[in-house]
Amino acid sequence: MIKKIKSVNAYIKEYFEAHPNQDIEHGKVVDYVFKFIPKARDPWRAVRMLYQRGWLIQVRKGVYRRDPNYKGQDVTALFPNEIREEIFRRDSYRCVVCGNGKHNGYEIHADHIKPQAKGGTSTLENGQTLCSEHNLIKKRYGVIEFLGKYCRSMIERAIQYKDAITEKMFREILAVLKRYKAD
Numbered sequence: 001m002i003k004k005i006k007s008v009n010a011y012i013k014e015y016f017e018a019h020p021n022q023d024i025e026h027g028k029v030v031d032y033v034f035k036f037i038p039k040a041r042d043p044w045r046a047v048r049m050l051y052q053r054g055w056l057i058q059v060r061k062g063v064y065r066r067d068p069n070y071k072g073q074d075v076t077a078l079f080p081n082e083i084r085e086e087i088f089r090r091d092s093y094r095c096v097v098c099g100n101g102k103h104n105g106y107e108i109h110a111d112h113i114k115p116q117a118k119g120g121t122s123t124l125e126n127g128q129t130l131c132s133e134h135n136l137i138k139k140r141y142g143v144i145e146f147l148g149k150y151c152r153s154m155i156e157r158a159i160q161y162k163d164a165i166t167e168k169m170f171r172e173i174l175a176v177l178k179r180y181k182a183d
């Protein structure tokens with residue numbers, strides 16, 4: 001008979017369920033998973049996913065808690081269909097960064113300006129249209145990096161249109177970003 005191997009997720013859940021309402025740090029859970037699956041790939045990422053799906057509470061950075069009575073909102077959930085459509089319509093079905101969109105065959109996504117994991121809501125005000133590429137860039141980079149790329153692409157476009165005022169504005173924003181990035 002083949003012994004069924006539990007998944008990384010199952011071990012993580014098992015650990016948190018054995019320690020309800022306790023603040024659990026990174027190392028403890030990861031060590032627990034590695035005890036059973038020495039070659040587990042990035043178990044900490046799996047912990048973060050459980051938090052994003054509303055299964056865990058984030059106490060502070062790197063510390064999570066399982067409250068059996070808590071049912072958080074799934075922050076990976078999408079915008080409701082009608083809100084997504086409103087976002088697209090407001091942005092004319094174009095990526096707000098590069099302008100590609102439905103009209104020239106690019107796939108568009110509704111993006112949460114303030115990420116859900118940081119409390120951003122699925123509202124029209126917190127939504128923007130992005131193409132696949134810029135959606136990915138934003139997810140991969142933090143907000144400052146994303147805004148930096150956005151400013152640089154806007155500066156390029158402003159130069160192209162000889163639009164000195166817009167160019168100046170984005171250069172100023174870029175300077176502000178640089179100030180906050182330095183740490």
Ligand SMILES: [Zn+2]
Pocket residue numbers: 095096097098099100130131132133134
């Ligand atoms: Zn784009």
